[in-house]
Amino acid sequence: RRRTRSTPIFDDVHGYLMKFGYLPESDLETGNLMDGNQLHEALRTLQTFGNIPVTGKMDAATKQLMKKPRCGVPDISQPTGQRRTKR
């Protein structure tokens, strides 16, 4: 008999973004509060990577993307992707 699908262990946005390299994992342990911009920036990077509209918000397309089955290897391995670049 088919098992029901489990609730994803990355059911929170922060957890998902940390798991796949969009937010630094140290925040999970240190409990650092991140500012809104950091989260929006991480969402924007995820949306860019996932080829969905880049809004920086937790919209329907982003929720849909995060539900999709995927590989467990992080997409971004260095925080440089979220660093501001010098003009």
Added chain:
Amino acid sequence: YNLQGQKWNHVNLTWSLRTRRLDKVDHGWVRSDLNRAFQVWSKHSKLTFREVNSESADILVFFEKGYHGDGYPFDGPGQVLAHAFFPGTGRGGDAHFDEEEEWLVADKTSKDGTSLFRVAVHEFGHSLGLSHSSVPNALMFPWYQDMQSDFELPNDDRIGIQVLYGVKDEKSWGNIPVYNPQTSIIPVLSTTVPTITAVTRSTAITSYTTPVTPSKPTTSRTMPPRRAEVAVVVDEKPDFCNTSFDAVSIIRKETFFFKGKYTWRLGPKGLYAGYPAQISRLWYNLPSNMTQVDAVYERQDGKIVFFIGRKYYVFDGNNPLPGYPKPLTALGLPDELDHVDAAIVWGHNSKTYIFSGTMYWRCDDETEQMELDYPRDMSIWRGAGYNIDAAFQWHDGATYFFKNRDFWKFNDLRMRVEQEEPRSIGEFWFNCTATGGSGRNGDR
């Protein structure tokens, strides 16, 4: 495409399916699908793949569920289906599939199932050195997509693999071998398989000049030896070049290494003369039958804490404080915990952490109690693995994890080890040579 930074330094790779028990699917069809997935990559590059029945194959394939010892637990059906390790020694190149998925083999289709072939092609891309690509129709796009088994490798992935391993220079591509359930034999492509006489697990570190991203941690394939097996004969002075350590800690600004009944003291000018010394000569009234300490750390108030079995001792300098030892449970640790592996004050937030087995706790120094929400899984200390021997923060501010005769330097901000390959404790901390070491019981 996105290159991870490491590649195999040989193109004739071997692979092996190491899972014996696969309840839901035919083992032969699984091997057939994995073989076909490898051929997708060999079709467009100089790579060849040969299946062997050996632990020493370059790429080992496992079906695992939940926590399976690599710090990347699976989550049951759905969401994360598999992961793989980038090229390297030990676990490098290996691919793990979530056993709890509804795997479809042999081109079967189902609304709820997932094609093993499709996922395997993607994971083997990691095994060969490719990271995730943001090109939506690429194989290395992180989110799996449906595709036909006779698909052509997308350009993005084809260029990526060819940059790493070169273009196939002959038209030797034949038909993809197909599993025959009557014989349980997967035919081999004779035109592309080279003669290999010895199967060895290869070192595969070849640096690459394109954007380098750190690989996932690679840890020893072997299960950690039980603590009793690691212990040396305690009545003999251990050779610091050739041993693991029970505990390491900075005490009064100097580094102490503990093994059995002995400790070495490392200062700014190197190893102190007269060491190793018996621990009981420096810290008084420890139990006379003590064979080893489990963990030692200097508290932020300057007190020195020793963990030995189910008890902990607090010292003010050389002398124990009255009222100790106390059981681990006095700290709020669980009754079933029979030892701790390591204790540190983490430089990143100046909080005290206790490690044991696969879990860790954070201690509130004011109340001397473990904080709520703990224990947590040690996998967040990515690359340090489980069942560590020791951990400490050194003078450079970095955290170091010790296990067996190796250690990792940990990047606190990125929460992962700086290098997936561990370094030798003897060589780095004691200037031992790779071959020498025995008989040098701290006499230098």
